[in-house]
Amino acid sequence: MSGESLLSVRGLVKDFRERGFGPGRTAVRAVDDVSFDVYPGETLGLVGESGSGKTTIGRLIVRLEEPTAGRIELRGQDLRGLSGRRSLEFRRDVQMIFQNTQNAFNPRRTVRSVLSDPYQIHRLASGAELEERIGGLLRRVGLTTPMLDRYPQQFSGGQRQRLGIARALAVQPALVVADEPVSGLDVSVQAQVLNLFAELRRELGLAMLFISHDLRAVYFLCERIAVLYLGRLVEIGPRRTLLEDPVHPYTRALIGSIPAFRPGGGFTRTVIKGEISDSEPVKAGCHFAPRCARWRELGQPARCREERPLLRPAAGGGLAACHFAESSPRPLDGVAELAGGIG
Amino acid sequence: MKTQVAVLVTEPRPAARRRVPLLTTVGASLGLLVLLTIVIGPWLIGQDPYAIDIGNRFAGPGGAHWLGTDELGRDVASRIAYGARATALIAVGAVAIATAIAIPLGVLTGFLGGWVDLVVTRVVDLFFAIPSLLVAIGVIGLFGASVTTTVLALGLSYWPFYTRLIRSAVVGLRSRPNVDAARVLGASRLRVIRTEILTGLVPLVLVQTTVLLGFAILDEAALGFLGLGVQPPQASWGSRLAESREFILVHPELALVAGVPIVLAVFAMNLLSDSLRDRLDAKRTG
Amino acid sequence: MLRYALGRVLLAVPLLFGLSVLSFVYVRLIPGDPVTAMLGVNSNPTVVAQLREQFGLDRPLPGQYGDWLAGVLRGDFGVSFRSQMPISTIIVDRIPATLQLAGAGLVVSLLIAIPAGVAAGMRPGSRLDSLITSATLFGLAVPAFFLGTLLMLLFALTLHLVPSQGYVPFADDPAQSLRLTLLPALTLGLAISPYLARLTRSAVVEVAQEPFVPFARAKGLAPRKISVGYVLRNALPSLVAALGLTVASLMAGSIVVEALFNWPGTGRLVTGAVTERDYAMVEALLLIYGGLFIVVNLVCELAQSLLDPRVRLT
Amino acid sequence: MNDVKTAETVLRVRDLAVEFSLRGSVARAVDGVGFEVRAGEIVGMVGESGSGKSVTMLALLGLVPRPGRVVAGSVRLRDIELGALSLRELARLRGRQMALIPSDAGAALNPVTRIGSQVGEGLAAHLPELPRAERPARILDILKRVGLPRPEQQVRRYPHELSGGMQQRVAVAMGVQLGPDLLIADEPTTALDVTIQAQILQLLLDVREQSGTSILFITHDMTTVAEICDRVLVMYAGQIVESGPVVDVCTAPAHPYTRALLDAIPPLGGDPPERLTTIPGAPPDPRAWPAGCRFAERCRLREQLGNPDKCTSLAPELASDGAGRRSRCHFTGSAAEAVVR
Amino acid sequence: GCGGSEPGAPSAAITEITEITMLEPEPSQGLDPNIAAADASRIPMAMMYETLTERDAGGELVGALAEKWESSPDNTIYTFTLKSGVGFSDGTPVTAADVKFSFERMKTGEVMKGLLSTLTSVEAVDEKTVRFTLSAPSWIFPETASRPGSAAILSKKAVEAKPDYFTQPTATSGPWQLTSYVPKGSAIFDVNPHYPTPPKISKIRYTFSEDPSGHAAAIESGSGDIANIGYTDAERLKSAGGSVQVLQSDALAPLFWGWDRTKAPFSDKKVRQAVAFAVDREGRQTACWSGTGGVTYGNILRPWDPNYTEISTYRTSGRADSISKAKALLDTAGWVEGAGGTRTAKGVAGVADGTPFKLSVPYESNWPAAGCHVQVLQQNLKDVGIQVTPEKYDPAAYWGDVAKGKFAMYHGGAGASGAADLYQNWFRTGGSLTELTTHLADESLDAKIDKALGAGSPADATAIFKELEQWQADELPMLVVGYQWPQVAASRRVTNFTAPLDDDSYSLVRASVG
């Protein structure tokens, strides 16, 4: 991507303290030194397994959480310590769409009341103008104005997600963070919502951070994809490069795990051993090493367990964080290990 | 094929529990009856609840005295109707006091969290540790028994429990994504509280109001029985029941006439709160 | 686990401390001079002097509190000015009676509430559930003393099965003691069983909704194994915690029931102390009732954590 | 893989119908479902949310929850007619001849019981003759077979101390330990991460490979079905609208709904399309199924055919093509195919 | 009768334990005869402390601890001889020294100091003989020495040995000794084997019960043997004729209203009279006592008193007549008809014009009939424009607050002794029940009472009492509104028991179980 970045994240760290009291509470590092940019009009996909820190990054960007360390800049302006007025202006620039459509709305407020919020908070419109703009907004996301007096729970999941999009778009933001906006929806509905996103992006020139664990959806929507593993960014690059020529062993495993949808082709997935939560927290070195097939192949080099791999440019225009990125054979004709069988 | 009771594996919750609507109807009509008693009962009966008619003690029902007369020849029906007013006043007052303390405090602690929450919650726990009847008795011990102190005593005995309830509800509401959504839109804390938290509390408060009204009616009666409630000759349901207990062996019907309104009113409140709870639950889950 | 338990216990300490401050402040809240308020104006000067001494009212508050707390920790709550006896003696004397009543009441209520709550909760929405639920709602509406009076009328005066009131220490005459406990315990038990039944029911309903219940059925386990080993077993932790809270109803209920059946327990001390303005006694009772509640709940919480492996980690 | 075409039939479902009586109305959630599962076969059941997959599964197990009732149909497991069994006999059969693998093992395991004794419950219930002392060995054995790492340690743990994948492995172990004829897996991987999903799917395949167990695999993910199933049943609005070998159904769907379902999957690889094909509207209300074809309202084919009346007036039958494929559409066949292309 | 055996050995062998349960209010004023004056304390005190003399069932004054007594002709020196073989419960004999100690102590106590104001010295002449010297003549001294529970003979040794002796008295002279006391619970009384006429009931479980409404039920169901009961319950039990005996004393006690005569409004005699007219006396006893008792219109003396002649100062031709008389009196007193029916002051000395005539009237909370009385009063006074608010009051603090003048008007009490006792105790400044009449403090009245008490014989005193009564009825109409029956229910197990007069224990001593 060229040009001035809209959002720039540098060295982002977020620690969570365990709930409870007294000393001895361990801190969980949910986001560990993550840096990336989002350019105007671009959609960046953020994928990773459960608990890898996707949501946390999203919440940090929309300032629902305060970072432990690192910088987040919007159009070159640091977001830390924004005061009241500036903070309100920021809210018009960056919006969020939530995963859980059930709870993302107050069940006791009508759609009209919910959608009036952005206009009232930012004093954008009132009275007849407000009505009109809400109506326009609803139509924009494919709903109709008679629905204004219904309650959120009277809508289907897909319709509610449209409402969530409408709410976020009301303030005409430059950047939208969408946290798993299509998971939990049926394929057909998911396709509708993904189409809507694609349309909006084209028409409004929206930049988007699209968080999902569904690589198919991410691939459809995002020009670039970033892969997270245990709070760290392991690879980032243009979608085709990432899919067809992944560099990081984890990215490969991830892609290999997705059903290829070749009916009759039989089950040909690449299965990696273990789970995130199985492994002991890694203090130094590479987080992925304990599950890493390449590491084992290479005879378990000590470097992987001692030195943290940094993001480095990789072939194909992306960045990857692996000490042995160069030694990667092409995937799919692969040596990736088949494991997890019986016995 | 034979079927068995189970709950769907994939469905997180079954459809709202079905309540025999009959009970809701019963609750609502009983509640209405109580309301009518309070509002037009005294006017309808048209008797002075304090007029002593010594010559006509323990008269059975009939004539001008629909429910007969008590140990001083006073009209039982009008004493119950006027007593309903005093009892309702006490119950409503007590609930109002408890609510007025619980909502701000519960919202404050639950929403802000942090050390405010820690400190206030400890204090609430402290008051919570003392049985509410004991708190009420303690307050009456300080200020003496009267309608006003009964209101105060009951109100003060309910707030800890109520505050806890509100607080935990607010903690639950606070972590819902709709609050995050409002914050992302730039809503101020006050606005979030107003649009997301308080609206979310409405069902809880509605249910608790009915529940506490029932409690208050019962506790007013208990205090009356212990001699710490409304003082004679002031009519209230509790004092009426306490008075009539004295003659229970001779005229058990008086105790029944005094006890039944209490039981029915509280039963009505319980039925209403239960069906309210069901209804609001069902609404929330869609 | 040990750390969890220790943490819980440590949490109870400031609570108990706060309770002691609260009880202490209570007497000092009395409008005007507490001693005058207690004794009335026409009071025996020796008693007045003794009370002033006991409360140490002419000294600065922290000093008063310190002395009082030191006394309390030694089990010395001062002297009841009505009976001129040490408050701790009076209270200790009555604890067996109260425990006997509360224990028997609890047993009665558990015997009613657990089966009813489980039966209703296992089939939410069924006819049996509606029946039990409305019965508990009705039960909740009956004032305990009214219920007790009716029971007394029926069992003592009409059927002549048991005496209407009285108390004999269990050690003196176990049979008679139990006979006398019957009516009060039944009253207390019936009065709190609706609460317990509702708690049980909702705990059971909650658990019965969990996916592991139908999964257990799909595994072909016997219904009995499912209702006991799965539903009741999983409801148990929250039930135990709820039971701790029921102690409050139990204590409040015993105040009324003791008054009704002339039962010489601590509950009657409460009403007596308030009407007689025996404030030192009220102070002690506040502390003891509150402390009991805190301790019982602490125990219940610990029991809960023992019963639920998931709690231990938090 | 053994030759499933000639294998004997393990499960035969006919005209199964389940109704939920709701306040004032009746929802027929499952309406005349019939299919067969042969020995060693993996049959996928796909469909949108609410199409009746789980209710069908519960009906097979005799576990339809309370307002619901099986109103018609027969279920035969080998030669046992399940409808004729008493509750007790049915319970004895569950877990032994027919086992369930739940969708979210984390929620389906008893949180207060250790893994070992939980796995042992099935043994105790179904193999009372097995000496108590032999149980631990059996438990360890089965846990090893499902690839649970360090089973000796895990048996003493509680479910919440296990990761999601390990929990699912335990659930599979409980399902297969008594060598059932049929495993019913209701979305066994939906709650898991992709890498773990792959592990569990592999595990199911291994199970089938080793013990020849038939699997009824319920999911809403067509791509997973394509990978591991032999045959597929497509559910829509309480009915099966299409069934047949996976390869055929996925490459040349006969029913417009199946086609739409396949088209809605975002492609992986190449340049993504401008927009995805979607199915307009929403499934009908189970309380009032439409008279004709239940998919008519949303059907592209019908639109392209000029909205023939037949679709909305006459309910299509599930017609067989004689080669193991069935489809519930008036216009199945080449004529329609031509229009669509 | 008097026992003949020596102290130290039980006078009668207690072969079998006969036990009863009594339900009584807790002695919340404690058990020190010098402090406790309320019935709740005097009943148990009478059971454990004996007096020199006592009244028997017929009302005759007889010896209790005293064998006999003599007085000097001018009634200033009394010599008492103690019965022999009489001992405290610890076995030590009751001696003249104990009597001397007890009376000297009494003279310093609140309860008896007024009655003993003329007592100048007590001498122990020998082991068994005590001489009392009075500063003024009094024929009533032996009666004073019979005051149950109050004129208690204590063991000098025991009281001096233990500073908190009265918390749980040991070594007592009465028929029973206190062996256990659980506050708010019960007390146990065991027989005192050294008492001259040992009671047949060897053990009394004295259960504290503040709620008399359960008493009838308790006796009926076998929870208790002896208890006071309410009027409606008594009626029912009598007509049921079943397992419970209802015992009523034929003595009647007058019931008073008290008021503060030193301050407005009751400083005005016309107001007092107006209230006396306004009280509906017939109605009241019907209401609160189920139609039992008698009615009086000014008498304090009881019909059986030798001095009794009926006074009917406040009797009228009917309720309407009473009300108009009362209203007229109030009008002239300056309490005129105001808004809302309540009278307001207009030119009343010491009262701001426009002040409404409002009273809060307290009553002892543990006396159910009292609540009834005050409610009737409220109703009656409303008819003449006086607004009364009944106020339930802590019984333990009640009389203290009455004496301190906290109330303008209050619910009084009833007593059951003779006229002399009445005047001496209730009307004379410093009398033991002067709480009722503290505000009198009328020297001429005191002088008159002293004169009556000092008269040569009871007969001489009667004329003076009659005079006093007449004057009182007209001048300070304490509202004497009726007679109240002491009413007791007893289980059939208890035989030979009669309803006790005053708070004495003699009827209990004679009762037996069988």
Ligand SMILES: Nc1ncnc2c1ncn2[C@@H]1O[C@H](COP(=O)(O)OP(=O)(O)OP(=O)(O)O)[C@@H](O)[C@H]1O
């Ligand atoms: N509020 C919080 N308190 C403590 N820990 C948290 C909190 N939020 C997140 N975490 C932890 O941070 C890590 C990252 O969580 P996050 O929700 O960002 O992951 P995710 O990638 O969004 O996962 P998922 O796909 O399940 O949504 C997890 O280990 C999680 O337990």
Ligand SMILES: Nc1ncnc2c1ncn2[C@@H]1O[C@H](COP(=O)(O)OP(=O)(O)OP(=O)(O)O)[C@@H](O)[C@H]1O
């Ligand atoms: N307990 C119930 N009460 C009422 N209706 C029910 C109940 N359970 C299921 N249904 C209805 O039965 C129909 C089929 O539901 P089912 O759970 O079988 O769908 P599904 O295909 O498994 O969907 P999903 O993919 O969401 O799991 C739905 O319309 C649903 O509303």
Ligand SMILES: [Mg+2]
């Ligand atoms: Mg997330």
Ligand SMILES: [Mg+2]
């Ligand atoms: Mg399902």
